């Protein structure tokens with residue numbers, strides 16, 4: 001099997017190094033002679049001296065996707081437009097694809113997988129989501145017999161690192177982001193991470209794998225961590241929670257909601273144990289119950305591990321081919337169907353509320369009267385010590401609708417006194433997380 005590679009950055013160079021270092025393993029697991037024959041990248045000199053003998057290096061991606069000698073194209077550029085053009089052309093030229101480009105698949109995956117399925121070509125992408133965690137293979141293979149009900153995870157290491165630094169080391173948001181960049185977790189433009197968009201790309205892919213729905217980024221709502229304040233992290237901690245950026249695809253009553261947002265997670269939960277730049281994912285199925293997967297979400301060698309696993313899988317699938325077995329999303333093409341979309345605000349869930357009150361007699365009673373009038377029951381109520389005539393009050397409610405919350409907020413603001421904001425977060429209540 002002959003390979004061509006696009007890009008020679010962090011992931012591609014680590015993949016080449018891992019291939020050279022572990023070549024004997026690749027051989028032992030496939031029984032195949034696998035060779036890199038071409039690399040094309042914008043700055044070819046970066047690859048000089050770092051590829052096997054006989055592998056050509058150039059700057060023209062078409063020389064890879066049009067080369068009839070190449071069986072598999074490894075798309076590792078990160079460029080969405082180039083990636084789309086190169087992958088579609090490579091498929092049309094009869095090649096299989098391995099990619100780690102989640103943005104490409106989240107935006108153009110439906111088109112790419114449809115054409116690949118029609119051409120009976122494989123598109124493998126274990127490196128696109130939570131690289132050390134074999135979540136793509138788990139959903140496609142290990143959990144294949146389950147009716148899945150949820151996939152809930154921490155899928156962006158940068159956001160988790162920033163939130164962990166703010167909560168555990170009392171770092172300011174901007175300092176924590178700068179540190180993530182220095183340590184190489186964050187994208188060059190960290191907004192893709194911080195805004196929740198990167199996690200949205202990943203959960204869109206996981207939803208397609210888990211539930212057999214088309215990849216549709218428009219049905220994913222996302223919110224990032226830029227407005228998370230340390231004060232709320234501290235209060236959350238005092239009442240037994242942590243603030244995490246949670247990506248969820250949850251099916252209930254036949255409707256699917258797919259969202260990314262900062263949420264409170266209980267201290268004792270598995271997700272709360274996911275610290276720093278690590279990732280964690282809980283999947284829930286009717287047969288397996290809950291499974292929790294944990295590992296690095298980024299890194300050259302980690303991504304190389306996933307990319308090379310896909311190369312090995314391809315060798316095993318294509319060198320001993322079984323007719324009609326190609327189904328890139330785990331579901332047969334005929335099994336992919338749209339499902340009713342329910343946005344997260346339509347689901348009932350508990351909420352965390354923080355109100356700043358004037359430190360006067362009767363204020364607490366006014367607030368609890370609003371809660372009672374709105375028929376909201378409370379699981380935690382905590383009043384902080386007063387400073388300069390004001391005190392924070394934290395409430396965690398039982399499950400309630402966002403509509404009821406929206407009705408209650410102005411009443412709470414009125415009860416708290418003019419000019420006081422009410423901070424709210426949904427509380428994660430998925431079983432097994």
Ligand SMILES: NC(=O)c1ccc[n+]([C@@H]2O[C@H](COP(=O)([O-])OP(=O)(O)OC[C@H]3O[C@@H](n4cnc5c(N)ncnc54)[C@H](OP(=O)(O)O)[C@@H]3O)[C@@H](O)[C@H]2O)c1
Nearest residue numbers: 007008009010011041042043076077078079100101298299
């Ligand atoms: N880094 C990780 O930990 C990680 C983890 C999971 C998935 N991924 C995904 O893996 C992919 C690659 O990430 P990376 O970290 O390796 O990125 P990177 O270090 O920026 O490398 C990108 C490579 O692609 C080349 N390139 C970019 N645009 C190009 C264009 N238009 N034409 C030709 N070559 C082009 C770059 O050339 P130059 O060298 O000249 O810039 C560079 O060699 C991305 O899709 C990323 O989301 C990365």
